[in-house]
Amino acid sequence: MNLSPDKQREMLRQMLTIRHFEERASADYHAGKIYGVVHCYIGEEAVAVGVCSALETGDQIISTHRGHGHCIAKGADLNRMMAELYGRQGGYCKGKGGSMHIADFGIGMLGANGIVAGGISIVTGAGLAAQMDGNGRVAVSFFGDGASNAGPFHECLNIAATWKLPMIYVCENNMYAAQTAAAATHAMPDVAGRAAGYGIPGVVVDGNDIFGVYQAAARAVARARAGEGPTLIECKTYRWRAHTERAGQPDFRTAEEIEAWKTKDPIARLSGQLIAQGSMSEADLKALDQEALASIAASVAFAEASPFPTPEQALEDMYAA
Amino acid sequence: MRELTYAQAGVEAVAEEMRVDPRIFYMSTDPIMPLVKEFGDKRVRATPIAEAALTGISIGAAGSGYRPIMDWRQVTFSFVAMDQIVNQAAKIHYMFGGQRTFPILYRANVGGGTRLAAQHCQCPYSMFMNLSGLKMFLPSTPYDLKGLLKTAIRDNNPVISFESNRLLTTKGPVPEEDYTIPLGVADIKRKGTDVTIVAIAWLVHEALAAAEELAKSGISVEVIDPRTLVPLDVETIRASVRKTGRLVVADEAGPTAGFSAEVAAVATEDPETFARMKSPVRRVCALNVPIPYSPPLEDHVFPDRKRIMAGIRDVLEGARSVRGG
Numbered sequence: 240m241n242l243s244p245d246k247q248r249e250m251l252r253q254m255l256t257i258r259h260f261e262e263r264a265s266a267d268y269h270a271g272k273i274y275g276v277v278h279c280y281i282g283e284e285a286v287a288v289g290v291c292s293a294l295e296t297g298d299q300i301i302s303t304h305r306g307h308g309h310c311i312a313k314g315a316d317l318n319r320m321m322a323e324l325y326g327r328q329g330g331y332c333k334g335k336g337g338s339m340h341i342a343d344f345g346i347g348m349l350g351a352n353g354i355v356a357g358g359i360s361i362v363t364g365a366g367l368a369a370q371m372d373g374n375g376r377v378a379v380s381f382f383g384d385g386a387s388n389a390g391p392f393h394e395c396l397n398i399a400a401t402w403k404l405p406m407i408y409v410c411e412n413n414m415y416a417a418q419t420a421a422a423a424t425h426a427m428p429d430v431a432g433r434a435a436g437y438g439i440p441g442v443v444v445d446g447n448d449i450f451g452v453y454q455a456a457a458r459a460v461a462r463a464r465a466g467e468g469p470t471l472i473e474c475k476t477y478r479w480r481a482h483t484e485r486a487g488q489p490d491f492r493t494a495e496e497i498e499a500w501k502t503k504d505p506i507a508r509l510s511g512q513l514i515a516q517g518s519m520s521e522a523d524l525k526a527l528d529q530e531a532l533a534s535i536a537a538s539v540a541f542a543e544a545s546p547f548p549t550p551e552q553a554l555e556d557m558y559a560a
Numbered sequence: 561m562r563e564l565t566y567a568q569a570g571v572e573a574v575a576e577e578m579r580v581d582p583r584i585f586y587m588s589t590d591p592i593m594p595l596v597k598e599f600g601d602k603r604v605r606a607t608p609i610a611e612a613a614l615t616g617i618s619i620g621a622a623g624s625g626y627r628p629i630m631d632w633r634q635v636t637f638s639f640v641a642m643d644q645i646v647n648q649a650a651k652i653h654y655m656f657g658g659q660r661t662f663p664i665l666y667r668a669n670v671g672g673g674t675r676l677a678a679q680h681c682q683c684p685y686s687m688f689m690n691l692s693g694l695k696m697f698l699p700s701t702p703y704d705l706k707g708l709l710k711t712a713i714r715d716n717n718p719v720i721s722f723e724s725n726r727l728l729t730t731k732g733p734v735p736e737e738d739y740t741i742p743l744g745v746a747d748i749k750r751k752g753t754d755v756t757i758v759a760i761a762w763l764v765h766e767a768l769a770a771a772e773e774l775a776k777s778g779i780s781v782e783v784i785d786p787r788t789l790v791p792l793d794v795e796t797i798r799a800s801v802r803k804t805g806r807l808v809v810a811d812e813a814g815p816t817a818g819f820s821a822e823v824a825a826v827a828t829e830d831p832e833t834f835a836r837m838k839s840p841v842r843r844v845c846a847l848n849v850p851i852p853y854s855p856p857l858e859d860h861v862f863p864d865r866k867r868i869m870a871g872i873r874d875v876l877e878g879a880r881s882v883r884g885g
Contacts, residue, residue, distance in 0.1 A: 299624070301620075330657075331656070331657065331659075332655065332656050332657035332659070333657040333658075334657075335654060335655055335656075335657050336655050336656060336657065340655045340656060342656040342659060343659075344623065344656075344659045344660045345659075349620065349623060350652070350656055352648075353647070354643055354647050354648070357616075357643060357644075357647060357648060359613075359616070360612065360613040360614070360615070360616025360617050360619075360620070360644060361616045361617070361619045361620040361623070361644075361648060362620055363613065363616070363617050363620060364616060364617035364618060364619055364620020364621040364622070364623070364624065364628075365620040365621070365623065365624045366620075367617055367620070367621050368620065368621045368624030368625060368626050369624070371585070371602070371621075371626065372624075372625075378620075390612055390640075391612050391613050391616065391643075391644075394608070394610035394612055394613035394614075395610075395613045395616075395617075397608060397610065398607070398608060398610060398613055398614075398617070401608070555658070556653060556654045556657055556658035557653075557654055557692065557693065558653070558693075558695070558716075558717050559653055559658065559661040559662070559663075559716040559717050560716065
């Protein structure tokens with residue numbers, strides 16, 4: 240694996256940024272500064288960062304309702320992200336989208352999506368465009384175990400496999416579709432096994448091992464760029480927090496299960512590896528953590544300084560010129 | 561002027577635009593062979609029967625710089641793609657703050673008269689009109705279809721072209737030279753002074769036939785074809801009703817929350833128009849049932865020129881009762 244120490248530190252910095260962004264988003268949601276709903280990605284950071292570390296700027300991704308991690312891993316601007324959560328003019332969508340609808344088409348982030356499996360076909364269209372352009376770019380669909388049971392997942396895998404589209408389908412299997420256990424809704428334990436039905440590679444990786452995720456993604460990207468078609472990667476992982484931050488929602492998971500997964504923290508795992516291999520010191524880690532925290536504090540300051548939209552702006556952006 | 565069928569006019573519009581813009585490509589489960597022959601199977605793609613995926617693929621390709629045309633064929637088949645239409649295509653420009661344009665043309669055949677029964681004889685355009693973020697039209701002539709399709713292909717938003725099953729083989733004049741018809745502009749198909757009839761698709765022709773017949777009795781009927789459903793040319797409708805004082809709306813769809821309800825509302829909620837009305841609005845629509853198969857049943861459910869004439873007579877008499885529909 241050819242990852243320079245700098246790149247490995249950058250991966251850790253991104254994971255720390257995601258974690259701190261979400262801790263702040265959760266706190267500010269409960270403080271009433273963020274509206275509607277927030278879905279936290281905490282515990283799954285190695286998937287977004289591991290996959291996006293294998294991509295180039297011109298590659299495109301699409302996200303889910305749990306989208307902050309994918310945005311940050313693809314290089315989104317934290318200020319505009321936080322301003323969007325705060326419902327401000329300075330947000331990515333000028334306050335029209337909120338947490339579930341952040342997009343940055345300029346960096347190839349085609350949007351978080353409030354519909355489970357809603358993004359899979361859209362990003363497959365980006366993969367078709369990349370193939371027609373012949374520019375060697377790839378497209379990545381992030382989705383959960385719940386989406387793997389929905390029709391568009393199967394339709395798109397068949398189309399991408401048939402047309403050999405430069406696609407990487409990344410299933411973030413956090414073992415629960417909202418509150419329902421995957422074990423109760425999947426006929427087979429591995430989503431990746433379904434790849435066989437479409438004649439494409441299906442790979443299961445430990446989603447809390449960022450290097451394992453990165454390697455699987457890098458192989459899939461190379462295959463896609465070579466015109467050999469899509470790959471399905473299943474990352475086994477776990478979300479630490481409830482499905483959403485909304486109060487009063489049931490969470491049937493046991494405390495023992497949640498605590499057991501917290502011992503597999505992908506951030507502690509990576510930082511431990513970097514310290515053990517001498518790539519960084521405890522002091523370096525602390526500095527990196529402080530850097531991430533400072534960037535989140537700055538994003539909150541930016542959001543708070545950004546004005547709310549005026550009511551009349553509700554009528555803007557209906558149609559493109 | 562040369563004549564083309566409605567279906568031929570549609571193919572010609574697509575072919576002409578594809579010749580000048582290489583970013584246009586076409587997807588259909590049953591591709592149009594002349595287009596495949598001219599543009600090849602990469603730009604005119606035969607797809608799996610997977611409308612949900614393909615409707616979404618159109619959105620992603622559009623956001624990546626292409627101008628896809630997704631042919632649902634019968635509108636029936638769009639229903640499996642409703643998430644992609646309702647939650648994604650209609651909202652993606654607005655929801656993301658106008659970051660990207662999504663130039664997509666969706667095509668769908670609608671309407672009855674084909675003896676294809678409940679699932680394949682539908683006029684559900686008002687379901688789509690109810691969404692914010694889509695434009696759509698339903699032309700009544702080959703000329704209008706071609707001109708509107710060319711405009712829609714050049715538009716930077718998702719547009720739905722509803723095309724009438726009953727009219728596919730009907731012929732009409734279509735000039736050889738390039739032309740377009742703007743969205744949101746109605747066409748007055750016949751001038752008149754006593755009654756305004758607003759009709760779409762096949763019922764434009766039935767309304768014209770009714771007008772011709774009534775002219776023999778000295779009744780002057782103005783026939784307005786909005787052509788575009790969204791945005792609707794409200795001003796042309798109101799101006800006509802202010803002139804005639806009477807409004808009949810004819811639609812192959814049922815009346816409930818439909819196109820006809822929208823036309824009635826936009827006419828009557830305008831105080832100036834309402835003040836000049838001499839009679840209540842009369843809607844001539846399909847009966848509120850799924851479309852049955854057997855010819856006597858289907859023909860009874862859909863409105864025709866006779867029911868339009870009855871509707872016109874009703875408003876001329878200022879009738880307060882509502883018949884049919």
